[in-house]
Amino acid sequence: MTAKPNIRDLSLEEIETLIASLGKEKYRARQIMKWLYSGGATSFSEMTTLSREFRTRMEGIARIIEPAIDLAQTARDGTKKVLFRLEDGLLIESVLIPGRNHWTACISTQAGCAMGCRFCLTGRQGLKRNLLPSEIAGQMTMLRRHTPEGPRIKNIVLMGMGEPLANYDHTLKAIRMLTSDHGLGFSNRKVTVSTCGIVPRIAQLGKEACVNLAISLNAPDDRRRNQLMPVNRKYPLADLLRACNDYPMPGRRMLTFEYILMAGVNDSPTDAEQLARLLRGLRCKLNLIAFNAFPGSDYRTPTPEAISAFQQILLDRHYTAILRASHGRDILAACGQLSGEAPSGRGFPPQE
Numbered sequence: 001m002t003a004k005p006n007i008r009d010l011s012l013e014e015i016e017t018l019i020a021s022l023g024k025e026k027y028r029a030r031q032i033m034k035w036l037y038s039g040g041a042t043s044f045s046e047m048t049t050l051s052r053e054f055r056t057r058m059e060g061i062a063r064i065i066e067p068a069i070d071l072a073q074t075a076r077d078g079t080k081k082v083l084f085r086l087e088d089g090l091l092i093e094s095v096l097i098p099g100r101n102h103w104t105a106c107i108s109t110q111a112g113c114a115m116g117c118r119f120c121l122t123g124r125q126g127l128k129r130n131l132l133p134s135e136i137a138g139q140m141t142m143l144r145r146h147t148p149e150g151p152r153i154k155n156i157v158l159m160g161m162g163e164p165l166a167n168y169d170h171t172l173k174a175i176r177m178l179t180s181d182h183g184l185g186f187s188n189r190k191v192t193v194s195t196c197g198i199v200p201r202i203a204q205l206g207k208e209a210c211v212n213l214a215i216s217l218n219a220p221d222d223r224r225r226n227q228l229m230p231v232n233r234k235y236p237l238a239d240l241l242r243a244c245n246d247y248p249m250p251g252r253r254m255l256t257f258e259y260i261l262m263a264g265v266n267d268s269p270t271d272a273e274q275l276a277r278l279l280r281g282l283r284c285k286l287n288l289i290a291f292n293a294f295p296g297s298d299y300r301t302p303t304p305e306a307i308s309a310f311q312q313i314l315l316d317r318h319y320t321a322i323l324r325a326s327h328g329r330d331i332l333a334a335c336g337q338l339s340g341e342a343p344s345g346r347g348f349p350p351q352e
């Protein structure tokens with residue numbers, strides 16, 4: 001017997017096909033989507049604009065499953081890390097980052113990650129599995145409904161655990177759930193996909209979703225990028241930057257390059273100059289992030305002086321180079337620190 005599909009994994013068109021098997025009109029699929037994404041329905045019985053008979057028949061052919069919030073912790077700087085438990089018991093994490101008047105949600109696309117970046121705690125775990133569309137978009141629907149910050153989330157970054165473009169089909173489907181008017185209705189200008197550089201998928205994403213693109217760069221040359229990020233051996237910098245150059249960026253959008261500064265590895269003035277030369281001609285901004293140490297990590301955080309000197313060289317060469325405050329360091333919620341493991345202490349209580 002095949003398991004009933006989770007309706008939250010289905011697109012509008014797939015729900016239309018599903019309900020056509022019950023002889024129901026297409027427009028009913030939009031009503032169901034509205035209940036799921038705006039109404040927060042967790043069962044078909046709540047969908048009171050559908051007839052009782054239809055609801056009962058839906059229960060017979062589909063399920064509604066969302067990730068469950070297991071734990072939420074708050075860091076000293078206000079950043080929140082939310083641990084989700086999936087249907088099979090796996091744990092994944094999202095992070096809520098405070099801005100001046102809004103919040104940014106950083107969500108995961110895989111449990112663990114196969115890409116093996118040397119500076120990343122998630123990468124040390126290896127890949128457990130790809131997340132389903134309902135598990136990717138479901139982090140957002142749950143954060144929206146069950147955290148006090150939910151209604152003020154304005155930006156979404158797919159930059160949590162995992163490499164979004166290594167789980168391309170599910171990530172794309174989740175992006176459509178997040179950005180369509182029958183889904184969560186976010187503008188695609190407010191959604192950013194961060195990748196370590198899977199070149200063929202970058203081109204595909206540009207054609208199929210037109211969301212913002214961030215590249216986790218972290219080195220100014222192939223030799224060091226090969227050491228830090230094994231993906232570079234397959235897709236070296238020249239190929240990656242060509243894909244970036246071709247990525248569609250309507251209006252005033254800019255590519256983002258993330259550069260984690262590691263003491264003695266990639267943080268010298270010469271490295272900054274090399275980086276400036278490498279990115280010349282690309283419409284981009286740089287996010288500089290001081291490496292966040294985690295238990296057992298091989299790298300160190302640079303001194304504040306080294307970080308400022310690095311940034312100044314880029315500013316002098318007319319780059320927008322922002323030093324990103326490292327959010328949530330004390331609860332391992334900062335960039336590269338997500339592990340999907342429950343800590344011993346409890347933060348704010350899990351949902352009912």
Ligand code: SF4
Binds near residue numbers: 124162196
């Ligand atoms: Fe995976 Fe991103 Fe960590 Fe690299 S930095 S191992 S792509 S989660």
